[in-house]
Amino acid sequence: MENIYVTIGLEVHCQLLTRAKMFCRCSTDYIGKTPNTLVCPVCMGLPGALPVLNRKALELAIKTALALQCEILPEVVFHRKNYFYPDLPKGYQISQYDFPIGVRGVLEFTLQGVKKRVRIRRVHVEEDAGKLVHEGPDLRGAVSGVDFNRAGIPLVEIVTEPDLHSPEEAKECLVMLRSIVRYLGVSDGNMEEGSLRCDANVSVSLSPEMPGTKVEIKNMNSFRSVFRALSYEVERQTELLRAGKTPVQETRHWDEVRQVTVPSRGKEEAEDYRYFPDPDLLPFCIPPEMLQEIQATIPELPLQKKERFMREYELPEPEAYILAQDRDLAEFFEACVREFPSPRAVCNFILTEVLKNLNSLNIGIRESKVTPSMLAELLKMVERREIGISLAKGIFEEMFRTGMGARDVMLKKGISFLTSERDLEKVVREVIEKNPQSVADYLRGKEKALHFLIGQVMRATKGQASPEVVKNLLLRELSGGE
Amino acid sequence: MHARVSFEEIRKIAHLAKLSFSEEEFSRFFQDISDIIAHFEKLNELQLEGVSPTSHISWSDPPMNTDEPVEWQGSDLVLQYAPRVEGRYFIVPKVVEKEEKPS
Known part of the structure; x- marks a missing residue:
């Protein structure tokens, strides 16, 4: 069987964590809100309304671009991207075109311990569209409902070069990207809720000299579906090539139910967005001080933290990598190690018991009732052989559930110590x-x-x-x- | 006078803007737009080597908003004026879910 050459590029949209929208002061807290309550003339595109840029949105986008080691373009220019769709009230999206916030960046991640490097083509800001609802008690007949609560929320779009060569790499790259935006506090990166969205371009070729046909995949709503959609697509294109056919250049949707990609309709005309500079928004020259100030707010990023954990705590690479992916978890680990200086034991307990309990409730460490001191106390008891590790696991579950300390759990449960x-x-x-x-x-x-x-x-x-x-x-x- | 626009381009622009015209109107637009473009051709007679494009003529910094939400009270009124509303949704003809949508 001959080799196949897979080329993947990602296009990722993250909702920026601002409190107000990008060009008006409506709240961005739209999840679960009554439709069309967080709206105003600007984000509904009423005639005469004028957009005013939210400074915070710009800062968060610059922060993202800086963290991805982009060159920052000196001038911020907004363009109108024109198309008709019912979720786009103005008939255009305010976006960026030939002057994005940042260009030529780099993203590094590791896959099974091997360091990978992906070039970032561009990072730009744009506004989110509204939401279309196709079913619900209010919707009878052949209609769709439009809710503009989401319209105008700031997004950062991150486009990679086609430097990824397998679905595993693409998924891991996306996991790292999410980890970075969370570290930066620029986005909560929640794929299920749609605050992080990913499209992918994938092509397969049977020879390294022959570029394949680029197929765009949309509608992947989880890391798993990114992996599965890309795997499916690689297989589909490979089969076509082996049968002597050429894949069609097209956009395909991932069908989560059937676990296949299907061609999107209505692609007969070439995209023509008639971009032009938005006359409602003045260009803005980024002062160098502003860049320095934002640069100073960038924390230690996941890969740096991983390397420090390996150096400082002598953790093995895979464990250090998992810990460092989640900033809160990494901080919890370090706080715990300060009180119970056995990094390996702390790391093992976190990566097994703590993660198991967190995952069962689908929450982050920040939302849990267990503090680093509480875990340190429990692990000290294990070290002193007052309790066995299996009992410790049970006690931890109870601590996790109730927020009580280890000793209180034991008192309440009538568990006595075998002190020696x-x-x-x-x-x-x-x-x-x-x-x-x-x-x-x-x-x-x-x-x-x-x-x-x-x-x-x-x-x-x-x-x-x-x-x-x-x-x-x-x-x-x-x-x-x- | 040299027209830089084709009849087909006029049709395409109308299509993208979701506008439909009679053949007579198309002919008139073709003439008008050709004239406008010809007029702009005059600008090309100027020596503009090394001059960067101007999208705005203001040199002041744009005003910016602070990141503090403010509630707008007029949403009920907007819904009232919409052609069709169900619950609090604006109602549009059914959008096919798989229809191509730019991102």
């Missing part, structure tokens, strides 16, 4: 005395008998001992008794 190995030794000796048959079986080489004895100790201690410690104590006692 001496207490445990006593229980171990008792169990050995009471079960001479099992002891004899074990000494004759029956491994199963040892497990039975461990079980008896665990039962006698109501599961509060660490099975590992119990096993070691039993082995010590049994070999000493020989």
